[in-house]
Amino acid sequence: MNSEKLQQLKTLQAIYEQVIDHIDVGIQVIDSDGKTIIYNKKKMDLESMDLEDVLNKSIHDVFRFEQEQDSRLLQALESGKEIKNAKQTYYNKDGKKITTINHTFPIVSNGERIGAVELANDISKYERLKENVLKNDHTRYTFENIVGNSASLSEVINNAKRASRTSSSILIIGETGTGKEIFAQSIHNASERAQGPFISQNCAAIPDSLIESLLFGTKKGAFTGAIEKPGLFEQAEGGTLLLDEINSLNPALQAKLLRALQERTIRRVGDTRDKKINVRIIATINEDPIEAIAANSLRKDLYYRLSVVALFIPPLRERTEDIPLLTNFFINKYNRMFQMNIKAVDLGVEEAFKQYQWPGNVRELEHIIEGSMNLVNDDMTMIRYTDLPFHFLNKQDHQSVSTQLNMQTLSNNSVFTNTDKSLKHWLHEVEIAYIENMLIQYNYNISKTAEKLGISRQSLQYRLRKNKRKSH
Secondary structure: OOHHHHHHHHHHHHHHHHHHHHOOOEEEEEEOOOEEEEEOHHHHHHHOOOHHHHEOOEHHHHOEEOOOOOOHHHHHHHHOOOEEEEEEEEEOOOOOEEEEEEEEEEEEEOOEEEEEEEEEEEOHHHHHHHHOOOOHHHOOOOHHHOOOOOHHHHHHHHHHHHHOOOOOOEEEEOOOOOOHHHHHHHHHHHOOOOOOOEEEEEHHHOOHHHHHHHHHOEOOOOOOOOOOEOOHHHHOOOOEEEEEOHHHOOHHHHHHHHHHHHHOEEOOEOOOOOEEOOOEEEEEEOOOHHHHHHOOOOOHHHHHHHOOEEEEOOOHHHOHHHHHHHHHHHHHHHHHHHOOOOOEEOHHHHHHHHHOOOOOHHHHHHHHHHHHHOOOOOOOOEEOHHHOOHHHHOOOOOOOOOOOOOHHHHHOOHHHOOOOOOHHHHHHHHHHHHHHHHHHHOOOOHHHHHHHHOOOHHHHHHHHHHHHHHOO
């Protein structure tokens, strides 16, 4: 073999190795003796093994299989038959349980079986998810936990309380972070089903190939490796099943869900018999359902069946009067958690919060309060504008801030009332206060504030970051 061909082979090998390591499917190949000759990175991650643990070793020297099962690879090698979409549970050398859906087939050359290939998809996390679904002992929220007294929120709470008296289906509509699951748990806990199970499932978290068996259960023998297992409908018997992001289900599954709601029966995958169910369905959607119907992501008939009661949770930007109450609630929550003594936020923070659009809603507000309380000085009892997380400070979608603090207001701030501080510390605090005042005067516009201060935009951003670091 000449050097040019040798170089071509080396190049092809390098390409082949990089390609199989970047494929998002576990790949394992064994030779005619049952020893592994190819083992890609995805398979290593899936099985928590290193290349040297598996390569050139027999399958049974590395893995242990559940009773009455054997390696699909060895089965394909010995039988010469292709095995499609077969579930398998086994254990690695450290005893870690692994569950996969495999496509396995023999490699044949000149009529002789010389090896076998396995393409594996990890479903271990989905198996754990089925075992750890949200049950009744974790439904900690009630209507008393919903914070806010705005007219729009109060109306939704009152409607939800009235709906808790019946077992009708409910559709909760609201943007991400508005608290849809809190409402669902509150309805369950206020209903006659409170002693029954409450099971929550995010429909977008599970692939289409698994969600049907997860919801409706499986009959033994329905597919290779299938066992008798109840689905979430059966597990929620006598209680409530929350289906989050219902619009992420494919149309075929939405049709089966509609049938279950209408007939009050379900059929396990692979079964021929229907089972009666007594389950209340609460579904959530994070977009306008009419738009979802127009985009064909939500069936119109399922929408009408689910929305016997429709609850529209207003976004935080439409109930800004609740922001101070929510802010104090989260400050108290993290005071207890962090053993701190923050009393409030200053006027600059209040105004910034009022003008901000809150795309992440209440959840985003909570994260900003938590982040700020990680940044304040130990001796501070107030969250200042410069204590807010930098990603919030750096956002340019604030509207005009109307309130301007004068220097007299700043001089009354607790920053200046402590006369035991050094000059260096005083200069640092004065710099923070002056920059904060200028930011407020120029509506938190970084460029205009920097121009007025006589420094560059980058220098102002650097000072904001530097002042945060010095505050710790």
